[in-house]
Amino acid sequence: MLRAALHTRPAPGAVIRGLLAAVPLAFLLVLLIAPALRLLLEARATGTDAPGWSALWLPWQDPYLRHRLLWSLAQAAISCAASLALGLPLAWVLARLEFPGRAFLLRSLMLPFVVPTLVAALGVLALMGPGGLLARLGGPDLQGSPWLLLYGNLFFNLCVVVRAGAESLAQVSAARLGAARTLGASPWRAFWRVEWPAITPALMSALCLVFLYCFSGFGLALVLGGQAYATAEVEIYTLVAHELQLGQAGALAVSMMTLTGLVAMAYAALERRLATPARADRVLRRVPDGLWPWAGVLAAVAVWGLFCALPLLAIVWRAGLAGTGAGDVWAVLREEDTLQALWNTVRFSALALVLATVLGLLHAFAARRSLLLRALAYLPFVVSPVLVAFGLLLLYPGWTGSFWLLVVAYALLAYPFVAKSLAAALDSLSPRYGEAARTLGASPWRVFRRITLPLLATALRRGMAFAAAAAIGEFAVTLFLSRPEWATLSTLVYQRLGRPGAANLDAALVLACLLMALAFAAFVVIEWQAPEEAAHA
Amino acid sequence: MLELESVAKAWHPRRGERRELLQGISLSVAPGETVAILGPSGSGKSTLLRLIAGLETPDAGRILFAGQDITGVPPERRQCALLFQDFALFPHLTVQDNVAFGLVEQGLARAQARAQARDMLGRFGLERFALGRVWQMSGGEQQRVALARALITRPRILLLDEPFSALDTALRMQLREEFRNHIAAFHMATVWVTHDAPEARAMAGRGMLLEQGTLQPQW
Numbered sequence: 001m002l003r004a005a006l007h008t009r010p011a012p013g014a015v016i017r018g019l020l021a022a023v024p025l026a027f028l029l030v031l032l033i034a035p036a037l038r039l040l041l042e043a044r045a046t047g048t049d050a051p052g053w054s055a056l057w058l059p060w061q062d063p064y065l066r067h068r069l070l071w072s073l074a075q076a077a078i079s080c081a082a083s084l085a086l087g088l089p090l091a092w093v094l095a096r097l098e099f100p101g102r103a104f105l106l107r108s109l110m111l112p113f114v115v116p117t118l119v120a121a122l123g124v125l126a127l128m129g130p131g132g133l134l135a136r137l138g139g140p141d142l143q144g145s146p147w148l149l150l151y152g153n154l155f156f157n158l159c160v161v162v163r164a165g166a167e168s169l170a171q172v173s174a175a176r177l178g179a180a181r182t183l184g185a186s187p188w189r190a191f192w193r194v195e196w197p198a199i200t201p202a203l204m205s206a207l208c209l210v211f212l213y214c215f216s217g218f219g220l221a222l223v224l225g226g227q228a229y230a231t232a233e234v235e236i237y238t239l240v241a242h243e244l245q246l247g248q249a250g251a252l253a254v255s256m257m258t259l260t261g262l263v264a265m266a267y268a269a270l271e272r273r274l275a276t277p278a279r280a281d282r283v284l285r286r287v288p289d290g291l292w293p294w295a296g297v298l299a300a301v302a303v304w305g306l307f308c309a310l311p312l313l314a315i316v317w318r319a320g321l322a323g324t325g326a327g328d329v330w331a332v333l334r335e336e337d338t339l340q341a342l343w344n345t346v347r348f349s350a351l352a353l354v355l356a357t358v359l360g361l362l363h364a365f366a367a368r369r370s371l372l373l374r375a376l377a378y379l380p381f382v383v384s385p386v387l388v389a390f391g392l393l394l395l396y397p398g399w400t401g402s403f404w405l406l407v408v409a410y411a412l413l414a415y416p417f418v419a420k421s422l423a424a425a426l427d428s429l430s431p432r433y434g435e436a437a438r439t440l441g442a443s444p445w446r447v448f449r450r451i452t453l454p455l456l457a458t459a460l461r462r463g464m465a466f467a468a469a470a471a472i473g474e475f476a477v478t479l480f481l482s483r484p485e486w487a488t489l490s491t492l493v494y495q496r497l498g499r500p501g502a503a504n505l506d507a508a509l510v511l512a513c514l515l516m517a518l519a520f521a522a523f524v525v526i527e528w529q530a531p532e533e534a535a536h537a
Numbered sequence: 538m539l540e541l542e543s544v545a546k547a548w549h550p551r552r553g554e555r556r557e558l559l560q561g562i563s564l565s566v567a568p569g570e571t572v573a574i575l576g577p578s579g580s581g582k583s584t585l586l587r588l589i590a591g592l593e594t595p596d597a598g599r600i601l602f603a604g605q606d607i608t609g610v611p612p613e614r615r616q617c618a619l620l621f622q623d624f625a626l627f628p629h630l631t632v633q634d635n636v637a638f639g640l641v642e643q644g645l646a647r648a649q650a651r652a653q654a655r656d657m658l659g660r661f662g663l664e665r666f667a668l669g670r671v672w673q674m675s676g677g678e679q680q681r682v683a684l685a686r687a688l689i690t691r692p693r694i695l696l697l698d699e700p701f702s703a704l705d706t707a708l709r710m711q712l713r714e715e716f717r718n719h720i721a722a723f724h725m726a727t728v729w730v731t732h733d734a735p736e737a738r739a740m741a742g743r744g745m746l747l748e749q750g751t752l753q754p755q756w
Contacts, residue, residue: 435621
């Protein structure tokens with residue numbers, strides 16, 4: 001009897017995981033799920049002519065809102081297709097060829113993850129907008145066209161596909177590829193029959209992420225989409241902040257959440273399938289030895305330059321140009337508002353980073369064996385910041401303008417980066433290390449302290465670096481929850497952008513440079529690792 | 538004396554599915570004795586070692602050491618060292634810190650533990666690697682470090698899970714002799730799991746075949 005009772009008791013591991021999960025789950029419940037449900041109720045209660053649950057179908061019945069949703073889907077789908085078409089060849093070149101500057105190219109593909117959305121949007125404008133580089137070279141001013149948003153999407157997302165593609169191509173078995181070649185497959189056929197099936201899961205997972213970013217992205221669409229090409233996310237913001245149509249906004253938000261939730265589930269499922277130990281028989285990179293391989297390298301560098309480097313260079317160029325003009329544009333850096341905003345950005349981000357790290361650690365460990373928990377870590381990616389902020393205001397009106405509400409909202413948006421990075425590292429961490437340590441006398445806590453945590457340090461630092469960059473660049477939540485005296489650098493950029501006149505645009509560009517420098521600095525400081533550690537990682 | 542009394546363990550390949558992996562296994566190993574467990578892959582050899590080490594709990598039966606029931610004792614308090622097929626050396630620690638790991642867990646000061654670890658590495662002819670990292674070593678050297686790490690805490694039970702399977706034949710022959718001498722010096726109850734019959738005969742005074750969940754004496 002006793003033995004039977006003992007065996008029906010949950011294993012200690014399950015109890016510990018449950019306890020670990022409780023903190024991030026409670027956090028998600030209070031700060032994300034409850035506000036989202038509150039919005040849902042708002043949508044149901046005030047859903048125009050047809051109150052009740054049928055109001056949730058409103059966005060699909062209303063021609064204007066349907067158009068917004070369909071455009072959101074279309075621009076995300078086009079961005080996915082273009083990222084794949086441009087990214088896969090670039091990934092192949094990086095994974096299979098050894099050429100000078102390859103390591104730099106690969107590393108620089110991390111830049112778009114670090115660049116704040118508003119900075120990237122300004123970069124695109126500096127390149128293709130009014131008075132931009134393209135216009136100065138005699139090209140068209142593309143403002144008001146869908147190209148700005150699509151190009152911005154590619155800037156942010158091409159690197160997602162390239163990195164996933166290059167990493168998974170590096171894992172393809174050299175033996176299998178060799179077997180295919182000796183069995184009569186040409187290099188092209190071998191790619192389609194051996195390499196492509198091996199990298200498809202990683203690519204699909206990356207495309208899910210690209211879709212999520214493009215579909216529910218806010219900052220880029222707000223600045224680059226304009227009136228004609230605003231996405232549903234921007235529409236929610238407009239309905240809430242300018243038109244006070246809370247019901248419509250809620251109904252639209254529910255449609256968005258349903259779609260993104262499905263994609264996020266697919267993404268989480270794919271991510272878990274990807275956990276494979278590193279392969280020993282990797283394909284060796286070869287030095288380009290003819291016209292075609294070198295043409296491939298040149299094309300890869302061209303794609304990188306055009307979609308990853310150019311917007312950042314354009315913003316620095318425009319800021320530099322503004323500095324040489326009549327007024328002293330750089331004086332904006334010495335203004336009291338700017339210094340206060342810099343201080344606000346730093347303190348909000350630092351506090352949020354501490355909180356995000358704790359939450360990310362707890363969530364990653366708790367979600368180790370649960371697909372559902374793992375998918376929940378992506379909720380903050382799925383639910384738009386605009387929605388979160390608005391839901392929070394509706395649900396906790398007493399906390400409006402509260403410093404800690406702003407900080408926890410920042411942490412909520414930043415912690416999935418930590419959780420995601422750690423979850424991937426945990427997947428590939430061999431359980432043998434912990435077991436060996438246990439048999440050598442280490443308690444579970446000591447195993448965590450002496451083995452697991454040091455082995456996860458690289459992934460933890462990387463996750464924290466992305467979280468810090470996200471917090472520094474955050475502005476959707478700040479727009480809603482902040483007090484005027486809590487303006488951050490990103491809201492300051494947005495304010496300047498909204499004011500008329502070239503001087504304000506120039507000031508926005510200079511502030512964007514400062515914001516970009518801050519995000520890069522935080523990223524480099526946190527992610528920096530000793531050469532020996534880097535060699536092992 | 539290490540004793541297993543009617544130890545059973547089932548495996549659940551899928552939810553609702555159950556396969557009896559070990560059925561009423563009884564075994565005793567005296568201090569200083571080495572018993573080899575042979576068997577095809579998937580027969581449950583590694584699971585048997587993990588049960589003895591405390592990394593898994595049996596569904597039924599008891600595990601005793603020196604007459605005491607240790608079935609519910611956590612692995613860190615069993616004084617039972619396990620050598621893994623893939624060595625499981627800690628990549629973030631130096632070679633000497635790998636070897637000193639168990640001593641630090643026993644509460645020894647780090648400097649003292651390191652000094653003892655260097656002595657132990659000296660016995661294995663590996664002192665020149667003390668400050669290096671494990672991934673800079675060859676497979677044979679790594680397995681020697683793993684044995685040094687296991688022996689330094691003077692365990693009462695030593696479990697070896699196909700320790701040479703990742704190594705080439707010439708190295709195996711060389712290490713057999715070396716391992717036998719080191720193990721003999723520590724007078725432990727040793728269980729050696731392998732699917733290589735000549736290796737088992739060379740290392741162990743007694744051999745058992747694990748097949749369909751039960752143990753059959755071989756020599």
